[in-house]
Amino acid sequence: MSKIRMAQYGTKHGHAEGKLLAMQTNPQVELAGVYEPDPAQRKRLSRESESFRRVHWFDDPREMLDDPTIVAIASEGLNAEGLAHTEQIVRAGKHVWYDKPAGDDWAHWQRVVHLAEQQGVHIQMGYMFRYHYGFQQIAEWVKSGLLGDVFAVRAHMSTWLTPAAREVISTHAGGIFYDLAGHMLDQIVWLLGRPQRVTAFLRNDSGIVPAFKDNTLGVFEFERAIAFVDIAAMEPRPMARRFEVYGIKGSAILLDPFEPARALRLCLEEAGGGFEAGEHVVPVSPQSRQQLYNLELEAFIRTITGAQMPDRPLAHELLVQETLLRATGGIPEPAHLAR
Template sequence: MKVAQIGTKHGHAAGVYQVMLEHPGVEVVGCFEPDKDRQSYCIDSGAWDDAVWLDSIEDVLENPEIVAVASEGANRESLAHTEAIVRTGKHCFYDKPAGDNFHRFMRVIEDAKSQNLEVTLGYMFRKHDGFQRMANWIRSGFLGHVFQIRAHMSTWLPEESEGGQHTDRRGLSYHRGGVLYDLGGHMLDQIVWMMGRPERVTPFLQNATSTTRDFMDNTLAVLEYSNAIVTVDIAAMEPQPTARRFEVYGTEGSAIMEPFEPADQLRLVLSEAKGGYDEGVTMIDLQDRRRYVDTFAAFVDTIENGTPSLRSLEHELLVQETLMRCTGGLAG
């Protein structure tokens, strides 16, 4: 199966291109970067030594042998790229989040549905050992009634950086919600898979330290369900290594991961023994899986063999809608 990539400005663009190169079932035709200064920077950086550079976007979109395309442009440009990819009848591995215009993304998804195309958002924890265990426990009722989830996924970002990626504080100030817009979808992808659509969302967005004054660097979103509360907090100035943490609390048990990247251990607490686990505290060793390898493999398998998608197109819409509610782009 022949694939290609459009864009290099997403923070994970180089990693996704490498994952595609290493997949035994695909042939990577190449990458088109519309910003030639950015392309020159990539070539000089050494991080793209294996890349084949295409001259125009038509080299991707008008090549009938290319079946699927990775959309890896900056967040401010990637929705337009994805729209073009789907319009020309190609499957799309679309790195998160899905732009700033939710209604435009809805139209892209409707177009994909009408053509029976796969659109997979690049949320990197869908095959994460710990998140998969937690989701299975929540969805099966193993932890009883889940009444609270806390998600913490902070980072450290420079005010400005070279390379023209727009992944620094100045670049991300373009987006309403700042760092919550950039990283929140990873947590919301898990949360709405576990809990469904929240009834109400309340964002708290603050500039606490950044000299780029319109960049929201200290953020919190509260998601309210009829019988549960979920909080997602993300900041842009936490010292490394960051304490990325995910906590689930139910009436029959709890589960905590810290850190969840790299995956290490999960602390499971049960009020009574079940499922092969003892009553009380059990520390479970987790497999640390490389980002995107399994999710891209599942994307390819869906296209070639018709296996069910990891997430439906309706789920992709729900994640983006919830993110827009959290950042203030849609009403809560």
């Protein structure tokens, strides 16, 4: 089987180097090169990064967009750049491995997805926890009915950011919630669907960068369930990250830290799924962040080569972004839902 030629558009996303390394080490991929619109960024990476030091740099994006041998491109610009870059890639008729989240402009993102459908190209968002064994196990338990009807989900995914990083993200309404909550919403809407009502508390409590929302909570109401996602930007390291799902027949908790994960706590009212009633600590094989990126890429390749259906349809990618923007104010809640 011939290798798949890929390229990378942008380098300023927090996942950019990891995604580049995944392409460089995947035996099915031939990395054609990277385009970075900022010359200073390109110079810095060529000097400081072993992964970027050995790439071919395109001088103009048309070099990769117009190359018919390049079939897919990783979109790895800043969050403020990514949606425009992704649109260019889709218009060029190429598949996109697009790092999260999908921009601030809901109408623009919808247009890009519609264009991808017209062009017959695949967009896969960079939510790497889809390939995390712990999250996959919880989803399997929920969808099999082992936990019964789910009535609550709690997700905690805080971080610690420098003032410079806060300044960059402060351009986005929602701040740290905009930047990270999509990871948890990707899991929640996969389990529960579209929330009926969204309420968010977006605060600046550190005062370090006043325009940056650094202490945040989103509450997502469903017909018979409620989900809570809390994310802050100043949690002491190492951060405690946790994902909890509660059903009427059982609960499943991905014990912190979930990166790398070590165990799930499963509690059942009655025996099922090969488990006795009661509490169980289920081991989870730990995965590095790079291993998750590698699994993302492997799934992307299988999808664009026709070996599998997408792990998440484009309708899901739209729903995740819609839900995120409802929380950050990019999409107003319908008037009849206002409290």
